[in-house]
Amino acid sequence: MNKDAEMRSAINQKLTETGDREHLKELRRTKLIECGWKDQLKAHCKKVIIEKGLEHATIDDLVAEITPKGRALVPDSVNKELLQRIRTFLAQHASI
Amino acid sequence: MEEISLANLDTNKLEAIAQEIYVDLIEDSCLGFCFEVHPAVKCGYFYLEFAETGSVKEFGIQPVEEKGACRLPLCTLPGEPGNRPDQQLQC
Numbered sequence: 157m158n159k160d161a162e163m164r165s166a167i168n169q170k171l172t173e174t175g176d177r178e179h180l181k182e183l184r185r186t187k188l189i190e191c192g193w194k195d196q197l198k199a200h201c202k203k204v205i206i207e208k209g210l211e212h213a214t215i216d217d218l219v220a221e222i223t224p225k226g227r228a229l230v231p232d233s234v235n236k237e238l239l240q241r242i243r244t245f246l247a248q249h250a251s252i
Numbered sequence: 253m254e255e256i257s258l259a260n261l262d263t264n265k266l267e268a269i270a271q272e273i274y275v276d277l278i279e280d281s282c283l284g285f286c287f288e289v290h291p292a293v294k295c296g297y298f299y300l301e302f303a304e305t306g307s308v309k310e311f312g313i314q315p316v317e318e319k320g321a322c323r324l325p326l327c328t329l330p331g332e333p334g335n336r337p338d339q340q341l342q343c
Contacts, residue, residue: 167269180273188281201289210299213290219283238277243267
């Protein structure tokens with residue numbers, strides 16, 4: 157495993173061990189519900205299902221249609237807050 | 253495993269790592285959403301979210317209120333008695 161991959165693996169492990177990953181997930185979940193992201197994505201989902209038909213919508217269809225839209229719908233404020241928290245984590249764990 | 257120091261990394265590399273973690277979090281949300289919606293669609297309760305807004309018909313589902321009176325003779329659903337077929341129970 158090269159040094160970069162080793163580093164990424166160590167960071168991910170640290171994120172999990174310290175419980176920070178769960179905190180970030182909880183923050184993400186709260187912020188995305190508060191800003192209406194989930195509701196907007198449900199509305200988009202409804203359009204996709206109507207187009208494909210209730211019986212024909214596969215999980216692959218949903219993932220292909222919803223994931224890019226989901227990424228695009230995240231507000232800048234949520235984006236900034238999550239990134240800031242991640243940067244703080246990286247600064248606090250200068251050696252892993 | 254030897255200790256890895258992030259302090260020696262340049263800002264761009266640290267920022268790239270932060271972005272990767274962020275993207276991973278968002279993708280996780282999107283996939284989680286898909287895995288919630290898909291069984292709801294297949295089990296038939298996804299459209300219930302939209303029932304109150306009257307948009308159930310857009311899914312090709314006829315609301316119960318519009319299906320008309322039940323034709324079963326002993327059914328207590330509302331409807332004109334005359335609509336019910338004349339059937340007698342045989343014991």
